[in-house]
Amino acid sequence: MTTTPAQPTATVRELIRDHYSALTQSERKFAQALLDSYPAAGLASITIVAANAGVSTPTVARMVQKLGFKGYPQFHQALLKELEAKVSGPTQRRANWASEAPATHHLNRFAQAVTQNIEQTFANIDSDRFDRAARDLADTSGRLYVVGGRITRALADYAFTHFQAVRERVTHMTASSATWPHYVLDMAEGDTLLMFDIRRYETNLLRLAELATARGVRVILITDQWVSPIADLARHTFNCWVEIPSAWDSNVSTMMLLEALIAAAQEERWPATRERYERLDELFNATRLFQK
Structure with a gap:
């Protein structure tokens, strides 16, 4: 047979x-x-x-x-x-899940989908590429720029907050693409641009990647399993599985990959980063930002 x-x-x-x-x-x-x-x-x-x-x-x-x-x-x-x-937009994605989802509680279906996304994402990461990307993110000989799209700008903001503590010379590009030429103006060969782009892929992000790579900037792309067109320009591309029983895609696996990259970049710069953390804590204490 x-x-x-x-x-x-x-x-x-x-x-x-x-x-x-x-x-x-x-x-x-x-x-x-x-x-x-x-x-x-x-x-x-x-x-x-x-x-x-x-x-x-x-x-x-x-x-x-x-x-x-x-x-x-x-x-x-x-x-x-x-x-x-x-x-496909949110309505179509919701219809697909509604017809295919098993007859179990939503919480269980959601947890299963997210777990599978994480497993699939990390199973498809090349460790050598991951290590090279972490070194680029930690390399302070050039500036690190971070940018996201309509939904992923929240990930970009999270990345910026952490990388700003890990290393110096970090720039968070605003969500408004009208201001991006001002950032590109100062980009130089050896800089790194961390980009987030998931479906439906944004044409303004692709154009930004074209402008940046033309200036010798290293692009690190975090995208989904269908792969943003920016991948053709990126030095490192990471695919995250994002489908869940919802009208929206999930950023759980994307966030886990981002946190792994942040941790790896931190280790690349240790103990310089440790000293930076200590000085940052002194400033927090001086401003009394946090409760004792």
């Missing part, structure tokens, strides 16, 4: 990155064409996408099988589902 291969759960973009070293030169040509205009370049028929990429139809067929798909139709369907997930 033969079994039907399961459709891959990772995004097509992630599968391409995971299997890139195993692709032939012509297959890589198609892969790059797809990534350059993702996912639109793969939404036509196999003959059209092959012609647009300048490769043969068999090349496309072989590559999608290497990625784990039975054939091009399954590959095409996966891209369509990704596109639907990216553009």
